[in-house]
Amino acid sequence: MSEHEQKDRDPVPTGGALVGDWSPHEAELLIEAGVFTLRKIRATSPSDSGKVGEFVYIDAPDWVNVIALTDEDQVVLIEQYRHGIGAVTLEIPGGTVDAGEDGVNAGLRELAEETGYTGDDVEVIGTVTPNPAILNNICTTLLVRNAKCTRATELDAMEEIAVRLEPLERIPALIREGKINHSLVLAAFHFFDLLEG
Amino acid sequence: MSEHEQKDRDPVPTGGALVGDWSPHEAELLIEAGVFTLRKIRATSPSDSGKVGEFVYIDAPDWVNVIALTDEDQVVLIEQYRHGIGAVTLEIPGGTVDAGEDGVNAGLRELAEETGYTGDDVEVIGTVTPNPAILNNICTTLLVRNAKCTRATELDAMEEIAVRLEPLERIPALIREGKINHSLVLAAFHFFDLLEG
Numbered sequence: 001m002s003e004h005e006q007k008d009r010d011p012v013p014t015g016g017a018l019v020g021d022w023s024p025h026e027a028e029l030l031i032e033a034g035v036f037t038l039r040k041i042r043a044t045s046p047s048d049s050g051k052v053g054e055f056v057y058i059d060a061p062d063w064v065n066v067i068a069l070t071d072e073d074q075v076v077l078i079e080q081y082r083h084g085i086g087a088v089t090l091e092i093p094g095g096t097v098d099a100g101e102d103g104v105n106a107g108l109r110e111l112a113e114e115t116g117y118t119g120d121d122v123e124v125i126g127t128v129t130p131n132p133a134i135l136n137n138i139c140t141t142l143l144v145r146n147a148k149c150t151r152a153t154e155l156d157a158m159e160e161i162a163v164r165l166e167p168l169e170r171i172p173a174l175i176r177e178g179k180i181n182h183s184l185v186l187a188a189f190h191f192f193d194l195l196e197g
Numbered sequence: 198m199s200e201h202e203q204k205d206r207d208p209v210p211t212g213g214a215l216v217g218d219w220s221p222h223e224a225e226l227l228i229e230a231g232v233f234t235l236r237k238i239r240a241t242s243p244s245d246s247g248k249v250g251e252f253v254y255i256d257a258p259d260w261v262n263v264i265a266l267t268d269e270d271q272v273v274l275i276e277q278y279r280h281g282i283g284a285v286t287l288e289i290p291g292g293t294v295d296a297g298e299d300g301v302n303a304g305l306r307e308l309a310e311e312t313g314y315t316g317d318d319v320e321v322i323g324t325v326t327p328n329p330a331i332l333n334n335i336c337t338t339l340l341v342r343n344a345k346c347t348r349a350t351e352l353d354a355m356e357e358i359a360v361r362l363e364p365l366e367r368i369p370a371l372i373r374e375g376k377i378n379h380s381l382v383l384a385a386f387h388f389f390d391l392l393e394g
Contacts (some may be wrong), residue, residue, distance in 0.1 A: 049357075081218055088218060128378050160244055186388075187280045191372075
């Protein structure tokens with residue numbers, strides 16, 4: 001079995017059977033750098049062509065993000081400088097699910113570490129593939145209600161984060177204006193809207 | 198100026214000024230593999246700490262995706278095997294904006310190449326940062342109305358794509374069921390809902 005197949009979770013549900021699964025062969029490690037593990041895989045098409053291609057992807061841990069709402073329907077947002085885009089972004093808290101950690105626990109941990117907020121009502125409201133073409137992971141979105149600031153933040157060495165509360169009703173405007181623009185944050189609020197709608 | 202700063206477009210709007218921008222230094226090329234160009238950058242914090250970190254990111258071309266609606270409110274979807282997640286996904290058409298290409302033209306080109314559909318009413322409905330922590334690009338979402346199948350598809354060598362029409366009103370169910378799970382596709386439909394709402 002290739003390393004590609006060893007993700008320890010249920011398969012992502014897919015849309016149908018008009019096209020078939022390619023058969024992956026052994027994956028080759030290209031580089032480990034920073035948060036990236038890059039692997040190259042050869043795979044054979046299920047079509048009559050039988051063609052074989054090489055595809056590079058990022059072997060990444062699963063991610064989690066959290067919509068945390070206070071009793072007064074304020075959303076707990078964070079501002080931080082993001083080195084990919086080279087700018088300060090406005091996001092919901094989130095991060096990486098550690099090895100052996102449960103996604104819900106990871107989300108509550110990231111919420112507490114990044115913002116100092118904790119809550120007593122937690123629900124998984126959706127799961128996305130952040131980018132199924134180039135990443136092998138999923139991102140789960142939690143909804144935490146009754147969020148309160150109960151503790152000090154606990155940031156990683158290179159994290160510099162400001163907490164910012166915004167009324168839930170302002171979120172659509174922040175997205176329209178492009179001030180919230182992270183795709184995983186939009187996906188999270190889309191799940192929230194599907195829940196409420 | 199570092200390569201990091203040379204993206205030829207307006208800055209992504211950001212949420213505020215509670216945290217400052219880090220100062221990036223020269224970026225170093227780590228690897229070019231498949232669709233990936235990985236760079237490492239050193240950056241200095243704007244805070245009193247003055248700390249310096251190294252950050253790895255993917256230097257990627259901008260992306261575009263397209264919600265194409267027929268006269269009968271059918272959405273033009275595609276099924277394809279995605280080698281990152283190792284499964285068949287259900288998505289809207291999209292792809293890479295070529296060097297020197299306009300985002301709208303790129304979207305219409307990808308729509309036509311992947312599905313054979315063209316349309317006569319095109320609108321940019323939103324832009325996301327696919328992952329501002331690890332990617333330096335943006336993804337623009339187009340809405341194309343009056344989409345009709347007018348030509349043959351024109352697939353890349355390794356693309357095997359099936360076109361699938363779904364009623365617009367079925368999209369929320371497909372997302373709830375996890376059959377549409379690509380974060381950029383959810384973000385696209387979120388922009389669509391903000392437009393309609």
